[in-house]
Amino acid sequence: xxxxxxxxxxxxxxxxxxxxxxxxxxxxxxxxxxxxxxxxxxxxxxxxxxxxxxxxxxxxxxxxxxxxxxxxxxxxxxxxxxxxxxxxxxxxxxxxxxxxxxxxxxxxxxxxxxxxxxxxxxxxxxxxxxxxxxxxxxxxxxxxxxxxxxxxxxxxxxxxxxxxxxxxxxxxxxxxxxxxxxxxxxxxxxxxxxxxxxxxxxxxxxxxxxxxxxxxxxxxxxxxxxxxxxxxxxxxxxxxxxxxxxxxxxxxxxxxxxxxxxxxxxxxxxxxxxxxxxxxxxxxxxxxxxxxxxxxxxxxxxxxxxxxxxxxxxxxxxxxxxxxxxxxxxxxxxxxxxxxxxxxxxxxxxxxxxxxxxxxxxxxxxxxxxxxxxx
Amino acid sequence: xxxxxxxxxxxxxxxxxxxxxxxxxxxxxxxxxxxxxxxxxxxxxxxxxxxxxxxxxxxxxxxxxxxxxxxxxxxxxxxxxxxxxxxxxxxxxxxxxxxxxxxxxxxxxxxxxxxxxxxxxxxxxxxxxxxxxxxxxxxxxxxxxxxxxxxxxxxxxxxxxxxxxxxxxxxxxxxxxxxxxxxxxxxxxxxxxxxxxxxxxxxxxxxxxxxxxxxxxxxxxxxxxxxxxxxxxxxxxxxxxxxxxxxxxxxxxxxxxxxx
Numbered sequence: 001x002x003x004x005x006x007x008x009x010x011x012x013x014x015x016x017x018x019x020x021x022x023x024x025x026x027x028x029x030x031x032x033x034x035x036x037x038x039x040x041x042x043x044x045x046x047x048x049x050x051x052x053x054x055x056x057x058x059x060x061x062x063x064x065x066x067x068x069x070x071x072x073x074x075x076x077x078x079x080x081x082x083x084x085x086x087x088x089x090x091x092x093x094x095x096x097x098x099x100x101x102x103x104x105x106x107x108x109x110x111x112x113x114x115x116x117x118x119x120x121x122x123x124x125x126x127x128x129x130x131x132x133x134x135x136x137x138x139x140x141x142x143x144x145x146x147x148x149x150x151x152x153x154x155x156x157x158x159x160x161x162x163x164x165x166x167x168x169x170x171x172x173x174x175x176x177x178x179x180x181x182x183x184x185x186x187x188x189x190x191x192x193x194x195x196x197x198x199x200x201x202x203x204x205x206x207x208x209x210x211x212x213x214x215x216x217x218x219x220x221x222x223x224x225x226x227x228x229x230x231x232x233x234x235x236x237x238x239x240x241x242x243x244x245x246x247x248x249x250x251x252x253x254x255x256x257x258x259x260x261x262x263x264x265x266x267x268x269x270x271x272x273x274x275x276x277x278x279x280x281x282x283x284x285x286x287x288x289x290x291x292x293x294x295x296x297x298x299x300x301x302x303x304x305x306x307x308x309x310x311x312x313x314x315x316x317x318x319x320x321x322x323x324x325x326x327x328x329x330x331x332x333x334x335x336x337x338x339x340x341x342x343x344x345x346x347x348x349x350x351x352x353x354x355x356x357x358x359x360x361x362x363x364x365x366x367x368x369x370x371x372x373x374x375x
Numbered sequence: 376x377x378x379x380x381x382x383x384x385x386x387x388x389x390x391x392x393x394x395x396x397x398x399x400x401x402x403x404x405x406x407x408x409x410x411x412x413x414x415x416x417x418x419x420x421x422x423x424x425x426x427x428x429x430x431x432x433x434x435x436x437x438x439x440x441x442x443x444x445x446x447x448x449x450x451x452x453x454x455x456x457x458x459x460x461x462x463x464x465x466x467x468x469x470x471x472x473x474x475x476x477x478x479x480x481x482x483x484x485x486x487x488x489x490x491x492x493x494x495x496x497x498x499x500x501x502x503x504x505x506x507x508x509x510x511x512x513x514x515x516x517x518x519x520x521x522x523x524x525x526x527x528x529x530x531x532x533x534x535x536x537x538x539x540x541x542x543x544x545x546x547x548x549x550x551x552x553x554x555x556x557x558x559x560x561x562x563x564x565x566x567x568x569x570x571x572x573x574x575x576x577x578x579x580x581x582x583x584x585x586x587x588x589x590x591x592x593x594x595x596x597x598x599x600x601x602x603x604x605x606x607x608x609x610x611x612x613x614x615x616x617x618x619x620x621x622x623x624x625x626x627x628x629x630x631x632x633x634x635x
Binding site: 036062092267269272291309355356359 | 409413528539544553557565592594
């Protein structure tokens, strides 16, 4: 967020609570961070009390723990296990059903979900990921009507990161930690003692309009400087760094590098990295029929390039080995994604590192390849 | 709809097992009437007193092969079945009773029975597929009833059952469950275990016990390194891999690395 002096406002935590209530009054389903089962998950939230007040997260490869903060920050953590993907591009989506009555078959297409979503606490890397999924799922001639319906009504309250997680590397990817675009309202939490307060900026007319209903005042120059300093501090304390220079070329000229076999020794082919990735979008179709054969349906569900079936063509799977599957995932994410969608597929959120049960680190894999490139 | 008299014939067979998988079929309360409408339940001693002899279009086979008599009986079942689908961990890998495969079964017999000489048992407990060709193996301890209905519905429609062979992790993530291994440091076999249960144990904050047996490409050696880093010792690893699917190839070979 470019914190323009004239536009920046100051919002108290009560103001944020009123903001949530206004969104709910307006018919939005409000989804945001909350502590559940020992993690900060994105769930339905009603009010300020649902936010993870005073909590932060400790993250490294294959490791995540909630920790208490010394203050009452509401957004004093990095990112939780799940991105916003489950809300916009859900794990299961029925596409159609048929009902057979004698010789007549009636087909019923699943209506897109019209519920308006308000996403609270979206980070810069996640905004970038949503922008990437917009391109993938709505770009081209065949957009996904379900994703379109969910995105059309989405109201986004984004948050500048005031802490960097142990596996964060958005700064290397040019995706954060500062908000640039894609939000209706953008907040930066101030770190002073006492109740949380936010420097706020509207990113869209819808954001400005909503703000009019909520008490706020212009932010002072000191408050704006403090907010800016916090985001700057985050940028300088990323837990990981991705060596991005000529990255697609590096990977694509090293398709037979011995490192692929080495990482395959560790890779569980469990699919966790793709499930938690905010940009991975692959799905498969599952057809079902009931016992009588009268009712059938087709459901789209998340798939992953780490399964055997994913690359199944006539005659078998074209990616039999875990080596081939890991290479497919990483080269697509960091290299061929550019050719396909015009951007990188990685936003540097670090989830694939934290939530890999054996802690495989995509930044470390790239570094290893770069430093041991056969000459 | 099929004519009632043209309904395919179903038989349910039991070998060495606890009957839990057959009970999963009876547990399909809502769907039992619909099932009876489209299939003739011809042989199912657990549920029916009458039995239709002869040939069956679909045989569901529960249990493992642990006696010479069962080994012979299984061949007779196969000959009389157009399609044979196995139910559960016992039938797919030998079950918990396959722990005998790692020890001397005669010692167990002597310890338990007053007159072990009357027992006619094999030294091992093995999977149905080790003895006869199997058309489909439905995993689980016990099987999931929705998956069981899916297999029967797929059989009736002549299509492939939608039963993925991927890891439990994908079910956890699809349900929005946080990883118990990463977030709590709990031992979990989910990454090397086939999905199907709906991630029951992680949903209760427990690690996966591996009831569904190894997933399609299990990397047990790598998971073991991660579990060792969490503090699991050799004996705990041995027990983890040696449970309901102790005799499944990937779990068996991994457990042997941690044996005495």
